[in-house]
Amino acid sequence: MTKQRLVILGGGESGVGTALLGKAKGYEVFVSDKGKIKEKYKQVLIHNEIDWEDESHTESKILNADIVMKSPGIPDKVELIKQIRKKGIPVVSEIEFASKFTEATIVGITGSNGKTTTATLTHHILKEALNVGLAGNIGDSFAKQVLEEDFKNYVLEISSFQLDDIIDFKPNIAVLLNITPDHLDRYDYKFENYIKSKFRIAMNQTKDDYLIYDADDEVIVEHLKNNPVQSTLLPFSLVKPIKNGAYLDNENIRLTINNNEIIMPTAKIKLEGNHNTKNAMAASTVAHLLKIRKQTIRESLENFQAVEHRLEEVLKINKVQYINDSKATNVNATYYALESMSAPTVWIVGGVDKGNNYEELFPFVNEKVKAIICLGVDNEKLMNTFGNMVDVIIETQYMQEAVKIAYKLSESGDSVLLSPACASFDLFENYEDRGRQFKDAVRNL
Known part of the structure; x- marks a missing residue:
């Protein structure tokens, strides 16, 4: 009996885990990633003799699959996914x-x-x-x-x-x-x-x-x-x-x-x-x-200890509390963060906007936010939305600079809150990277 061919799109944590499980269960496995596969994952694939490629998708090696596991990051509208579905090949998630x-x-x-x-x-x-x-x-x-x-x-x-x-x-x-x-x-x-x-x-x-x-x-x-x-x-x-x-x-x-x-x-x-x-x-x-x-x-x-990057209290410097809420990648998460602020707040916000509507934040911004620092490649929407609500609104593309500006704008009893309400991919690898850079910058003040 010929082995079933399992093709995995995406060589990250879920992709490589699925590859290992698939191989152990008798599938013929191929991992393909359009980007670069991280070195640690490459080593696992090589060590387990699993066929892989990165920085390209070879269609002939993908469209002959019996089943495709795609990374959750790949949208359905990608041409390759459409072709796979058209051929009637089942596409499943890792779970x-x-x-x-x-x-x-x-x-x-x-x-x-x-x-x-x-x-x-x-x-x-x-x-x-x-x-x-x-x-x-x-x-x-x-x-x-x-x-x-x-x-x-x-x-x-x-x-x-x-x-x-x-x-x-x-x-x-x-x-x-x-x-x-x-x-x-x-x-x-x-x-x-x-x-x-x-x-x-x-x-x-x-x-x-x-x-x-x-x-x-x-x-x-x-x-x-x-x-x-x-x-x-x-x-x-x-x-x-x-x-x-x-x-x-x-x-x-x-x-x-x-x-x-x-x-x-x-x-x-x-x-x-x-x-x-x-x-x-x-x-x-x-x-x-x-x-x-x-x-x-x-x-x-x-x-229970709170999760990292979720309203995580980093340090108090000159009686100013620095808070890392990098995991707030949408408006609703930032709503919770601003709702829980009891001190005047310098708010660091911005990143990749997923079609955000910031309206529900207006009452909190009016009541609690004294200054806004926009940290993103494109801050135009934030500047237009909040420009008239606060006395100070500044934009930057660097975490270290954002934290230095926040340090200058804050005074005893204030909070500095990183709660971006946006995805992180414009300037950072992911929200963890963004949160860690924030914490490093705070510690280096």
Whole structure:
């Protein structure tokens, strides 16, 4: 019997992980990347004798595939993808491919914001009592972990791009945190398309599976009304009592599943802000479903450390607090950041705009922001939008300069906040690179 040919587009973490798993499962594997494959990944491919190419796509070696795994970064409108689909070759994401080779219980977490925090927090609670891996958009790829670790449980952080290419993938527990306009450039600028994409996380679920979601998010509630899912629903809310699910009662989270109730005081939760109370509700609901003890859930919420690049307090210099929120790659994430600011703020913003509407930030900018530093290749939209709202608005293309300007503009008691509301690819490798450069520049002041 001839081997099935697995072609992988993109030689990053998910691509190389899939290549290793594919080879181990008897596929003939070929990895092709239009850009340069990082040296560390090249070495893995060479060491495992996996066929690869970079800086080009050889069509003859791709269009003879039985199955194609494409990196989530490659849009469907790319000509090569169109050709692959036209030939009827199935295109899958890494989570779809890898999930075929594990019997594990899967918790899938998606949403426009808070995915990383909630996935990390959920893993933090579960690992106290269960054999559990953390993958998806975080750390080692899901495929690689299925091959090397074979955990009994996985917490997966899943983006809409990964969900676009699932066929049979089904998490036992799905979490949908929120849906706000993001990545609309990938969805023909139609919010409806992006909403449908997020809801794919529940498309294969049955009544034995669970969907945990934000009952305060009108977009989610509306969509569920008109497009019911099969899953058992467990909502969470900050404003209304919930019979089966979680809600905020005074300063306590009340979580009930099948008449079994846990009460947790929010005052003790390590993460601050309303959005983090919601993230804690979602993570606790998952833990409660998986039979983690109440005491363990409470303790884990109390000792959890925040995620890097997400409202991360870097240093205080001359009584000015510098905060790294580089992970805020859309307006809604920056909304949470500005909402949580209690001091006058010098705000560093900008990057690759994904069709942003900045209107929801206006009240915070008027109330809290004393100066804006635009850090991007093209800052015109930001200058036009916020120019009249603040006394000082300056643009630069260099992180070090942005931080030096912020240092000059801030005075005792202020905060300097990097919360870009945009993608990072114009000046940086990724949001981590942007966040690290910010932290280095602050430390070098």
